[in-house]
Amino acid sequence: MKLTLKIWRQAGPEAKGKMVTYPLDGVDGDMSFLEMMDILNEELVNKGEEPVEFDHDCREGICGSCNMMINGQPHGPQKLTTTCQLHMRKFNDGDTITIEPWRAAAFPVIKDLIVDRSSFDRIQQAGAYVSVNTSGNTQDANSIPIEKAKADEAFHSATCIGCGACVAACKNASAMLFTSAKVSQYALLPQGEIEATDRVQNMVRQMDIEGFGNCTNTGACMIECPKGIKLENIARMNSEYLKANI
Amino acid sequence: MSALVKSSIARKWIMALSGLFLVVFLTQHFVINITSVIAPDTFNEWSHFMGYNPLVQFLAQPILIGGLIVHFVMGIALEIKNNKARPVKYSKYSGNANSTWVSRNMIITGLVVLAFLGLHMYDFWVHEMTVKYIDVQPEDPTRYLHELKEKFVSPVRVGIYVVSFVLLAMHLWHGFNSSFQSMGAKAVNKGEGLKKATYAWSVLIPAGFIFIALYHHFTH
Numbered sequence: 001m002k003l004t005l006k007i008w009r010q011a012g013p014e015a016k017g018k019m020v021t022y023p024l025d026g027v028d029g030d031m032s033f034l035e036m037m038d039i040l041n042e043e044l045v046n047k048g049e050e051p052v053e054f055d056h057d058c059r060e061g062i063c064g065s066c067n068m069m070i071n072g073q074p075h076g077p078q079k080l081t082t083t084c085q086l087h088m089r090k091f092n093d094g095d096t097i098t099i100e101p102w103r104a105a106a107f108p109v110i111k112d113l114i115v116d117r118s119s120f121d122r123i124q125q126a127g128a129y130v131s132v133n134t135s136g137n138t139q140d141a142n143s144i145p146i147e148k149a150k151a152d153e154a155f156h157s158a159t160c161i162g163c164g165a166c167v168a169a170c171k172n173a174s175a176m177l178f179t180s181a182k183v184s185q186y187a188l189l190p191q192g193e194i195e196a197t198d199r200v201q202n203m204v205r206q207m208d209i210e211g212f213g214n215c216t217n218t219g220a221c222m223i224e225c226p227k228g229i230k231l232e233n234i235a236r237m238n239s240e241y242l243k244a245n246i
Numbered sequence: 247m248s249a250l251v252k253s254s255i256a257r258k259w260i261m262a263l264s265g266l267f268l269v270v271f272l273t274q275h276f277v278i279n280i281t282s283v284i285a286p287d288t289f290n291e292w293s294h295f296m297g298y299n300p301l302v303q304f305l306a307q308p309i310l311i312g313g314l315i316v317h318f319v320m321g322i323a324l325e326i327k328n329n330k331a332r333p334v335k336y337s338k339y340s341g342n343a344n345s346t347w348v349s350r351n352m353i354i355t356g357l358v359v360l361a362f363l364g365l366h367m368y369d370f371w372v373h374e375m376t377v378k379y380i381d382v383q384p385e386d387p388t389r390y391l392h393e394l395k396e397k398f399v400s401p402v403r404v405g406i407y408v409v410s411f412v413l414l415a416m417h418l419w420h421g422f423n424s425s426f427q428s429m430g431a432k433a434v435n436k437g438e439g440l441k442k443a444t445y446a447w448s449v450l451i452p453a454g455f456i457f458i459a460l461y462h463h464f465t466h
């Protein structure tokens with residue numbers, strides 16, 4: 001199929017970017033979106049032009065780095081799918097596809113479609129861990145029995161891959177879904193109890209320092225999250241936060 | 247304390263609680279207004295009570311105005327902050343694919359309702375203040391229904407009233423249910439019951455206000 005791609009090009013963090021239009025022919029429906037981008041880049045390189053920079057690593061939906069705003073939706077139109085897992089058969093011959101980087105003050109553009117998501121790392125470093133005594137008497141995690149339903153919920157929250165689609169989709173560029181998933185995965189388990197108060201306070205503080213917007217419950221994050229992280233996590237974080245402050 | 251008020255989650259709580267407070271007030275306001283249709287004498291009686299009872303006037307009313315100010319000042323502050331969180335906008339943004347227009351545009355519906363409140367305060371509150379404290383007219387417990395009907399004679403005014411309440415319904419449609427999510431009520435996501443109740447309320451109460459306005463307009 002033949003496509004028209006409108007892609008954000010920006011030479012560096014300080015450079016002024018702009019949308020550039022590229023026609024692309026010979027795209028197959030069985031290609032993934034990133035393979036389509038590879039073909040475009042091959043053409044650009046052959047012409048002696050700068051290829052479009054984009055992040056990717058696993059190409060199997062687990063690393064969370066292949067972030068692109070595709071036609072106004074993070075990771076494109078297919079639900080529960082990262083860009084690398086999106087196939088070109090989702091598009092039609094003759095389509096125009098707009099591709100932009102995540103837009104958020106807390107995710108500054110490094111180059112073209114690549115943004116700096118280290119703000120997410122700092123939120124995690126602020127509290128998304130449990131301290132374990134490793135002096136030699138370390139307890140086996142499984143020695144504390146945990147209800148199956150709770151364990152499942154904690155595990156589901158832990159499937160967040162930190163891609164940032166929630167922030168990208170949110171009209172407020174809020175990071176509450178991500179932060180709440182990371183808070184929840186510990187809040188649901190007995191191992192997380194000891195540091196519960198500090199964790200939620202520190203992570204929320206860091207989230208605010210990074211300059212993410214405020215959640216207004218539009219629910220866009222949950223719909224666009226490739227891992228289906230639920231809004232319940234945000235509700236849980238809100239009540240955890242209240243508990244920690246009173 | 248100030249650090250807490252700056253926190254995004256504390257602000258969520260403030261928006262939710264002040265919003266719920268206004269929801270309760272609106273319900274009470276509706277209950278009084280509907281008597282103007284079904285029991286005019288009761289309407290006069292209750293209006294008189296609300297207008298002259300010192301507890302209502304000097305305690306409840308300032309609290310209400312305070313709650314209102316908190317809600318809209320915080321709402322506007324959040325809107326400004328949220329705009330800053332995305333300094334470069336998308337050239338293409340498919341908001342409707344993942345959220346409702348109403349949920350994304352609370353600032354628009356909110357500002358319209360706020361503008362309406364300005365008019366409403368001018369119509370009723372300024373009028374009351376003039377009658378009571380400036381002209382110092384003697385108490386007349388039967389004047390309210392007649393004054394109310396006067397306000398609904400002009401079709402322009404009724405039109406503004408109707409439009410404002412439609413926008414209020416939209417504002418509540420998202421806000422009322424949303425406040426439970428903000429306060430950490432996980433049940434809202436699981437049980438659909440509470441959600442449906444908030445939706446029903448958000449439509450029925452404003453529709454009731456519209457009905458009252460139209461009723462007085464056409465029975466004048």
Ligand code: SF4
Pocket residue numbers: 064159160161162163164165166167177178181221224225226227228229
């Ligand atoms: S919550 Fe979902 S959208 Fe947000 S970072 Fe995690 S996986 Fe990505």
Ligand code: FES
Pocket residue numbers: 055056057058059060061062063064065066082083084085
């Ligand atoms: S490249 Fe790893 S999730 Fe897409």
